[in-house]
Amino acid sequence: MKYKDYYATLGVERGASEEDIKKAYRKLARKYHPDVSKEKDAEEKFKEVGEAYEVLKDAEKRAAYDQMGSYQPGQDFRPPPDWGNRFSSGADSQGFQDLGDIDLFDLLAGLNRGRARGARGDAEFRMPGQDFEAHVQVRLDDVIKGIEIEIPVASTEMAEDGTVRRTTRTVKVRIPKGATDGQRLRVPGKGGQGMGGGRAGDLYLDIKLEPHELYKVDGHDLYLEVPVAPWEAALGASAEIPTPSGKVNLKIPPGSRAGQKLRVRGRGLPRPHGGESGDLYAVLQIVTPSVLSEAEKELYGKLAQASSFNPRAHFG
Amino acid sequence: MSSETYFAALFTEHSDVALDELVQASGLTAEEIVELVEHGVLTPISAPPARLPSSAWRFSATTIAIGRRASRLKTDFDLNVSGLALALTYLERIEALEQELNRLRCSLLR
Numbered sequence A: 001m002k003y004k005d006y007y008a009t010l011g012v013e014r015g016a017s018e019e020d021i022k023k024a025y026r027k028l029a030r031k032y033h034p035d036v037s038k039e040k041d042a043e044e045k046f047k048e049v050g051e052a053y054e055v056l057k058d059a060e061k062r063a064a065y066d067q068m069g070s071y072q073p074g075q076d077f078r079p080p081p082d083w084g085n086r087f088s089s090g091a092d093s094q095g096f097q098d099l100g101d102i103d104l105f106d107l108l109a110g111l112n113r114g115r116a117r118g119a120r121g122d123a124e125f126r127m128p129g130q131d132f133e134a135h136v137q138v139r140l141d142d143v144i145k146g147i148e149i150e151i152p153v154a155s156t157e158m159a160e161d162g163t164v165r166r167t168t169r170t171v172k173v174r175i176p177k178g179a180t181d182g183q184r185l186r187v188p189g190k191g192g193q194g195m196g197g198g199r200a201g202d203l204y205l206d207i208k209l210e211p212h213e214l215y216k217v218d219g220h221d222l223y224l225e226v227p228v229a230p231w232e233a234a235l236g237a238s239a240e241i242p243t244p245s246g247k248v249n250l251k252i253p254p255g256s257r258a259g260q261k262l263r264v265r266g267r268g269l270p271r272p273h274g275g276e277s278g279d280l281y282a283v284l285q286i287v288t289p290s291v292l293s294e295a296e297k298e299l300y301g302k303l304a305q306a307s308s309f310n311p312r313a314h315f316g
Numbered sequence B: 001m002s003s004e005t006y007f008a009a010l011f012t013e014h015s016d017v018a019l020d021e022l023v024q025a026s027g028l029t030a031e032e033i034v035e036l037v038e039h040g041v042l043t044p045i046s047a048p049p050a051r052l053p054s055s056a057w058r059f060s061a062t063t064i065a066i067g068r069r070a071s072r073l074k075t076d077f078d079l080n081v082s083g084l085a086l087a088l089t090y091l092e093r094i095e096a097l098e099q100e101l102n103r104l105r106c107s108l109l110r
Helices: A006-010 A018-032 A042-056 A059-066 A083-087 A104-120 A140-145 A230-235 A294-306 B019-026 B030-038 B063-077 B081-107
Strands: A132-138 A147-158 A164-175 A184-187 A203-209 A215-218 A221-228 A237-241 A248-252 A261-264 A280-286 B005-007 B016-018 B058-060
Touching (some): A006 A018, A018 A042, A042 A104, A132 A147, A164 A203, A221 A230, B030 B081
Parallel strands (some): A132 A203, A221 A280
Antiparallel strands (some): A261 A280
């Protein structure tokens, strides 16, 4: 079993008071809570902080944890021989011989659960399974067609004798057409298993779209930068542009400006339930050739002479 | 291991849930949800909340995500419902601003 230094995670001394532990937790929770934090790895860090607090705020769990001794974080260790007898009510059968793959937190959580079970009587004990959350990164092409993905789900399962095991299973999930960035989905019954006949938890998915080299995404609308030559912008033109559902001809009106948005209806991402697809916006960018031929230079020169256009007229 | 494929349901305006389903999915109590409705943070899509008993309220499925967030904030920060309502209002406003920012960024040239 790998050691975790819960005191170090919360940044408190081993002898810290309950109050100090609570204060330390609150501070870190505000910093790393995934619902409010913009820190990188906030979720990961918050999980560690939450786990440490879960153990240290509970006098019983904290005592059991303290009695395990102190090791380096990540170090493989085994609790002292008499630890099981003192702290683990129904779990002596667990034997502490093969704790290799047991998670320290699961072991500590199991103690309380074992006790609660004993107190209430086995027949009465019914608990719904835990809900799981998973972040899923998908490609733009995938949400257009819909996609099947495999999600590894780490779950903690308690056997009848009160022992806990952490297992990873894979759940195959079909993401329907119409999902987009930031959207949430639910797979009913695919969370943790319930106990004593309790219902299974659900699996919640949070969709994140991988950045695309051409399209920027806003909900179901897409934005595509379309470079045009100065004469195309001035005279108008027809340009072939890509969309996720194939190429289309974009009509660039005469006198177009840089940054102008032209809407191509229904060429964005599909909406769920067969709703009308989002739109694609072509954002015009006027580009000038970096190298001009002699002929081009001459023509530009003629244009400069012939034109009375003053782009800075408003400066006065 | 099962090789069956499960279907993920999108939380959209097209599907709705009853109060007890929202309780189950969010981990909030029915009383807390009623209070959040009174604070105007959650809004049933059925008739005005005052005219119907809460057991008859229906919520858009998108409310599930808000309810789950509320439940996390409540537990992790020890918030009461008023504090929760305030936090959710701010988060909603931040999200609206982020969406607006994203939309503006989308139309900016590189």
